Amino acid sequence: MTTEYSGRGDVAFSLKVMWGGEERPTRGPRPGLSVARIVEAAIRVADAEGLSALSMRRIATELGVGTMSLYRYVPGKAELVDLMLDTAYGEDLDPERDPGQEAERLRAGGWRAGLEQIARGSWALHLRHPWILQVSQARPVLGPSSITGLEIAMRLLDGIGLDDLQMMKVITLVDSYVTGTARLVVEAGQAAQRTGVSDEDFWDAQGPFLMRFLSDERFPTLARAAAAGVFSGDDGDGFGFEFGLQRVLDGIEAFVAAAGRDRPAPGSA
Template identity: 55%
Template sequence: MTTEYSGTGDPARSLALLWRTRERPTRRGRPDLTVDRIVHAAIDLADTEGLSALSMRRVAEHLGVGTMSLYTHVPGKGELLDVMVDTVYGETSDPPVLPDGDWRARLAHVAHTNWNRYLRHPWLLQVATTRPPLGPHTIAKYEAELRAVEGIGLTDLEMDAVVTLVNGYVHGAVRGAVEAAQAAGRTGMTDEQWWYAHAPYLETALDPRRYPTAARVGTTAGEEYGGTTDPTQAFAFGLDRILDGIAVLVAGRPDAAPPAAGR
């Protein structure tokens, strides 16, 4: 569930921080404290304790400085959050590098890059970016994602829509993987332990004569995945279906790109 929104800080101050047009320590500022140190401390805090733990006070404690020292460099939490998001967007490469090959391989690379970023930084799922932080890494990310479908016959609006579709799919699909990864730690019970505890009751409640399809498919899936689902497998299956749909759109264009190898 979204708990924060990007783009809530002062626009002039956020953009100055994002593009580092003004590193603004005053004479009273600590020489060892920089925007980059503050931002990486905030990311570490959000990674380990979640976005709900993020505050200027907690970041200051993480750095071992007084809270007011941060305000010499970062105006507030809104601006800090924008720079945090932009910073993790730039972790892979700047500018992002796409693999050689057809558009399908490039879009798959885009999807997996975003999937892995969410797994490294689950707090990103709680940040609404409909008003994106317009920093260098955010724009480089968008540029690279558009280049994945450049020259394959789509209009500019369709290119934007395809990128939005893929990113939206990843955002939804990765929630299951994050929740599965966090479940054991937060509940104190592994998936296997959970199933073992519920199995005797399910055998009584799940009557295959009343729910024949659910019993058959559920049993098959459970045996395959060792649980209710395999988020990674589900992600790969869904991504292939998304790419299949985009292939239909591309094939309908008069100047369509050649079909993907093996498709």
């Protein structure tokens, strides 16, 4: 389960580091570490071993320093997680291009293609950094990367006939769908590692009970579906990600078309 929280602790600290960068103090010995290096190591550990393996001691070992040295750079684990998140979100952003240019690029193939590309990017990001899904983003700390991503998405949808609130809801819809599905895939993929139970042992244990409900007259539809191979795991479309994404985009497209009929977008007839 997830037990790490974003946006707790010293929010001001996280924000300052994210937006401002670090400034070197003048006196005393040179710092042997940096916030960036700590965040990088933390992401490395979380990627490889999962969020539950991410302890301050583990990060310190990774960096070859004492545990408490980390607290010279970061107020606590909560702030570190904030920084990890914004750093990960920033991976796909080109610092050379501002949000306007990026949105323009995405618009080239139409807003639907652009939205699809954003969704696929987010999907890949979550598969690359599965721990993100375990961070409860109760109060998203608005770092530059997440803000930039949001601006790009809003700009992409701007002028197609939706008002600001509708644009926001469309973005939220796509994001909810992507994260909801990513959760299923990520968790299934890491099940063996995380639970300490191998796939084989798990299904050996479930087997007798599966047989039980497959032959139960109360579950005929499931029995038929199981026989058709529905439960045989990944079919190459990560738990129906592509299928669902197209349905979601279809639904949004219908809405945009209806909104355009009610109130034609500027520039159209």
